[in-house]
Amino acid sequence: MRNLEIKTRYxxxxxxxxxxxxxxxxxxxxxxxxxxxxxxxxxxxxxxQAAGDSHGTLIHYDRSDQVESxxxxxxxxxxxxxxxxxxxxxxxxxxxxxxIKSRHVLLYSATRIHLDQVESLGRxxxxxxxxxxxxxxxxxxxxxxxxQALGLxxxxxxxxxxxxxxxxxxxxxxx
Numbered sequence: 001m002r003n004l005e006i007k008t009r010y011x012x013x014x015x016x017x018x019x020x021x022x023x024x025x026x027x028x029x030x031x032x033x034x035x036x037x038x039x040x041x042x043x044x045x046x047x048x049q050a051a052g053d054s055h056g057t058l059i060h061y062d063r064s065d066q067v068e069s070x071x072x073x074x075x076x077x078x079x080x081x082x083x084x085x086x087x088x089x090x091x092x093x094x095x096x097x098x099x100i101k102s103r104h105v106l107l108y109s110a111t112r113i114h115l116d117q118v119e120s121l122g123r124x125x126x127x128x129x130x131x132x133x134x135x136x137x138x139x140x141x142x143x144x145x146x147x148q149a150l151g152l153x154x155x156x157x158x159x160x161x162x163x164x165x166x167x168x169x170x171x172x173x174x175x
Contacts, residue, residue, distance in 0.1 A: 108166030
C-alpha cells in the first residue's frame, strides 16, 4: 500500500480539529496507542496496540525523511495476540523504542488527519492520504486544501518518525 504524508508540530489540537471539521472532515474517534518499534535492516517495523485491546497491528513502512509531503510504502498485518507478538519480536529483533500517544482521527475523503499528543514529544498534526487507485497528482490535489485549511505551511515541519524523535532526545540526554 502507499500513501502521501506530512507531519508538523501543532500546539493547538482543538483548533486543528475545528478547522478540519469546518472543511468537512468526519470524526473517526480517539485512540490511546502504544507503538513498539523493532530493529530491522530496512525501513521501520512497529507493533501498534490500542489501550485495553489484546489485538494489534504490525506495520512495516519505508519512506524518506523530508519535511515536505512524501510518499510511504507500507504493509499491515493484524495480530490477535499483541503482547506475545511483541515479546517474540523483541527476542528476535530487539526493541528500539516505544511511542505512547493519544490520536484523534478525522477523515477527509482518502486523507486521514491525525491529531496526536505524543508522550515526551508534544502535539502534532499528521496527514496521510491513502493512494487507492488515484494518481500521485490526485493525492497531492486532495491533500493540499487540508494543508491550507489547517495552516500546516505556517507550522514547524517534522521530517522524522516519532520513534526517531524519541531516540534523538534520549541520545541528547545520555550525552
